[in-house]
Amino acid sequence: MTTLQILGSGCANCVRLAHNTEAAAKELGMEFTIEKVTDIQAIVRAGVMKTPALVVDGRVKLYGRVPNVDELKTILA
């Protein structure tokens, strides 16, 4: 089971990243949970200065941009 987290205040980019990430994980046939982390202190603790960020199993994999589904698949794979 992979834990996916989207860090961000909930702006349009965060929603897009969550959407694309979910689509990528589904296409890969992953078993996963996805949650949005909007708590600013948690975002800061992760060292993220630019939102949105993608955290996979507790590791920051990407921040500050919204890649397309294909690129997210290579990041998740």
Place this chain on the structure above:
Amino acid sequence: MAIQVSTACEMKTGKQRKGLQKSAFRSALLICLGLVAWWHIYRRLSAFADWFAFSVLHCSPSTRLGSAVQFMVYESPKVLMLLVLVVFGVGIVRSFFTPQRTRAMLAGTRESVGNVLAALLGVVTPFCSCSAVPLFIGFVTTGVPLGVTFSFLIAAPMINEVALVLLFGLFGWKVAAIYAGTGLMIAMIAGWIIGRLKMEHYVEPWVYEAQMSDGMDEDAKLTWAERIHLGREAVRDIVGKVWPYVLVGIAVGAGIHGYVPQNFMAHIMGKGAWWSVPLAVLIGIPMYSNAAGIIPIVQALLQKGAALGTVLAFMMSVIGLSFPETIILRKVLRPQLIAAFIGVVAVGILIVGYLFNLLM
């Protein structure tokens, strides 16, 4: 759940890297070809617009309709092409300036030098207002002075590539340079003043207690192919978002050309009306728009006789001081500090407005 930070660049395996190097060659070649094609198309736009408006559509150059059509057919591709080129270039430049690097550069400088550097870095460091809070915390907790942080936060939204391209494309390089120069001055000086006001205790106390890890800096290890990819992504994101505004702006410019009296705005927003600059700033602060959205209005105002200083002040207060951003910043700043921030920047914008109405 605790979130670890990966230090190594583990996104890419060796195999992927090789593939990326190969595609870097290809993309470099494509970029060169693209630039040549861009230049040849760009320099023929004017001739094409004449041919299209006057030969294909049989409009007469001397009629209102003819010149409006020619204006539209020439300006639309011109501004969009400039936008694509600059956004692509800036996208690549920005891949070198991560927030982490910018912070490291600013943490080690003296305050006055820091204000200058922060304003300049604000232009090239990618930033959106939804990241204002984590960025603010990341800066002040690692020793970047408060005033220097503000120089960055003021410059970043106010001076951006979209605003500059549009000003350059529609009003010429002088207006674009004036806007960039005075915007930078405001960011530097306003940040310096906020630093002198010693308002550190008006930052919410939990901010200084926040523990921010170094974060990963994957961007520092990007390959050229990836930087080019980021440039293309920037074009897709930014140009994809702003093109309708640009076209509306140009249509407004073309449309009102003959139909609204030339000096319609002159007595309201012209040089003679001393109160027009503060009024423009007051109206501009609660308004929120990106640079592209405000351009149609700027276009219309300038063409109808509004003074340049007044219009610049309006544009700066709309895109530089925004209501949503201050609400976001309220999470980390007490109201007194927010008031000082808006007050100092608004005074700076007022001075710029009056200065240009006097000089031009």
